Amino acid sequence: AAALNAKPSGYVLTEKQTSKQDVTSYNNFYEFGTGKGDPINNSGAFKAQPWTVEIGGLVGKPQTIDIETIFKDFPMEERVYRMRCVEAWSMVIPWVGFPLSALLDRVEPLGSAKYVAFETVVRPEEMPGQRGLFQPMNWPYVEGLRLDEARHPLTILATGLYGETLPNQNGAPLRLVVPWKYGFKGIKSIVKITLTEKEPPASWNVMQSNEYGFYANVNPAVDHPRWSQATERQIGEASGLFGGARMNTLPFNGYAEEVAGLYSGMDLTKFY
Amino acid sequence: MAIPTLPARYKPALIWALYAIGLMPGLYAFYLGIFGGLGADPVRTFEHLLGLWALRFLCLGLAVTPARDLLGINLISYRRMLGLLAFYYVLAHFAVYLTLDRGMILSSILGDILKRPYIMLGMAGLVMLIPLAATSNRWSIRQLGPRWNKLHKLVYAIAAAAVLHYALSLKAVTAEPAFYIAVVTLLLGYRLVRSRLMARKRRRRNGTAGTTTRSRA
Numbered sequence: 001a002a003a004l005n006a007k008p009s010g011y012v013l014t015e016k017q018t019s020k021q022d023v024t025s026y027n028n029f030y031e032f033g034t035g036k037g038d039p040i041n042n043s044g045a046f047k048a049q050p051w052t053v054e055i056g057g058l059v060g061k062p063q064t065i066d067i068e069t070i071f072k073d074f075p076m077e078e079r080v081y082r083m084r085c086v087e088a089w090s091m092v093i094p095w096v097g098f099p100l101s102a103l104l105d106r107v108e109p110l111g112s113a114k115y116v117a118f119e120t121v122v123r124p125e126e127m128p129g130q131r132g133l134f135q136p137m138n139w140p141y142v143e144g145l146r147l148d149e150a151r152h153p154l155t156i157l158a159t160g161l162y163g164e165t166l167p168n169q170n171g172a173p174l175r176l177v178v179p180w181k182y183g184f185k186g187i188k189s190i191v192k193i194t195l196t197e198k199e200p201p202a203s204w205n206v207m208q209s210n211e212y213g214f215y216a217n218v219n220p221a222v223d224h225p226r227w228s229q230a231t232e233r234q235i236g237e238a239s240g241l242f243g244g245a246r247m248n249t250l251p252f253n254g255y256a257e258e259v260a261g262l263y264s265g266m267d268l269t270k271f272y
Numbered sequence: 273m274a275i276p277t278l279p280a281r282y283k284p285a286l287i288w289a290l291y292a293i294g295l296m297p298g299l300y301a302f303y304l305g306i307f308g309g310l311g312a313d314p315v316r317t318f319e320h321l322l323g324l325w326a327l328r329f330l331c332l333g334l335a336v337t338p339a340r341d342l343l344g345i346n347l348i349s350y351r352r353m354l355g356l357l358a359f360y361y362v363l364a365h366f367a368v369y370l371t372l373d374r375g376m377i378l379s380s381i382l383g384d385i386l387k388r389p390y391i392m393l394g395m396a397g398l399v400m401l402i403p404l405a406a407t408s409n410r411w412s413i414r415q416l417g418p419r420w421n422k423l424h425k426l427v428y429a430i431a432a433a434a435v436l437h438y439a440l441s442l443k444a445v446t447a448e449p450a451f452y453i454a455v456v457t458l459l460l461g462y463r464l465v466r467s468r469l470m471a472r473k474r475r476r477r478n479g480t481a482g483t484t485t486r487s488r489a
Binding site for chain 2: 026036037087089137207226227240242245
């Protein structure tokens with residue numbers, strides 16, 4: 001991973017950061033396999049360079065942008081966010097990235113655009129989880145945000161972590177980070193961004209709609225049908241088996257002050 | 273099929289050695305866990321691994337009968353050991369859940385048990401295993417007579433509960449739980465066809481024996 005220049009930002013959690021070792025070796029990225037260690041072990045052949053992202057749909061200036069152009073044109077910031085996985089564990093990660101709104105400004109969304117859809121690359125020859133008999137989901141992995149969520153200053157496209165470009169297993173070269181939502185919303189290795197009028201499909205929601213909603217906001221009061229979301233285990237807090245007490249999960253993962261307003265008047269037990 | 277059999281006097285020693293070997297994966301994981309060798313989420317990894325070994329020993333125990341019927345391999349004298357190993361792993365799995373995972377916070381544990389089907393299934397498996405472990409001694413077998421066999425059929429329900437508990441605890445049914453679901457389905461499915469299968473086998477054997485006799489006559 002190459003070093004990245006990133007200016008500090010106002011969005012920095014002061015909690016202890018999860019070690020780089022843990023952030024880069026304990027991942028959910030089913031394109032490389034379903035085990036937590038599969039992404040680091042099976043992503044060696046993945047080529048994150050060269051890379052282009054196609055941006056289109058309801059925009060004034062549809063375009064295909066090279067990743068080098070993205071690095072050149074968008075000033076990178078460091079954002080230290082908590083990432084809360086829907087499996088009830090969390091990490092504190094120093095991301096490097098830039099606000100998604102900056103990219104959206106460049107393509108000039110039309111007034112009719114209400115949602116932003118994202119798509120992950122499909123390369124079975126480089127991604128072992130996308131080939132073979134037993135594949136847990138349909139490819140490409142897709143995700144979506146409402147346009148106001150996508151434009152929120154907390155929402156970033158990340159290009160790195162710990163001051164370096166993203167390792168393959170973390171979604172190189174470009175991934176979404178929406179810190180008040182469960183981690184699966186953070187779609188990785190993005191090749192396509194489309195502005196739409198209708199709510200776009202989201203992979204986990206398509207697979208199990210009663211378990212994973214389109215919104216997927218972190219909410220300790222709304223349990224997953226099969227397990228509680230009230231508490232979480234912080235990765236790396238325990239040294240070995242002992243000392244890793246669970247912490248209480250916070251509404252909107254601790255970002256309620258910034259984002260609760262996006263959902264005023266909505267029943268969050270219904271729109272989970 | 274002839275497989276080498278051990279002189280009877282070595283059997284107890286072998287069984288104790290197999291207990292020790294059977295407990296190794298758990299002990300080794302515990303050792304790794306203490307020294308930070310279980311990765312980023314050691315509690316989950318340890319808890320999961322203990323549960324998985326319990327399921328594996330349950331499956332091995334359920335494989336003893338089909339192995340004897342279909343392959344002629346008789347491991348019946350090791351079946352108690354397999355069952356008890358499964359029981360010890362379930363106990364350890366439950367203890368880790370109560371302490372390291374849930375930190376003995378009773379409200380959260382009770383809430384979990386009452387609300388979550390997968391936890392209920394796990395608890396049901398543990399509760400059903402207790403009478404089986406308690407009656408796994410020779411005295412109980414003698415006392416209970418034919419009722420012992422009936423009681424120990426509970427293991428079918430336990431295996432089903434265990435594998436469902438496992439599959440439901442995960443975000444998606446991936447290759448590994450799918451494998452165990454298939455194994456348990458086969459092992460339990462075999463029980464449904466066993467009596468017919470055995471009857472046919474007996475008929476064939478008798479039939480063949482009859483022909484041989486006639487042709488000799």
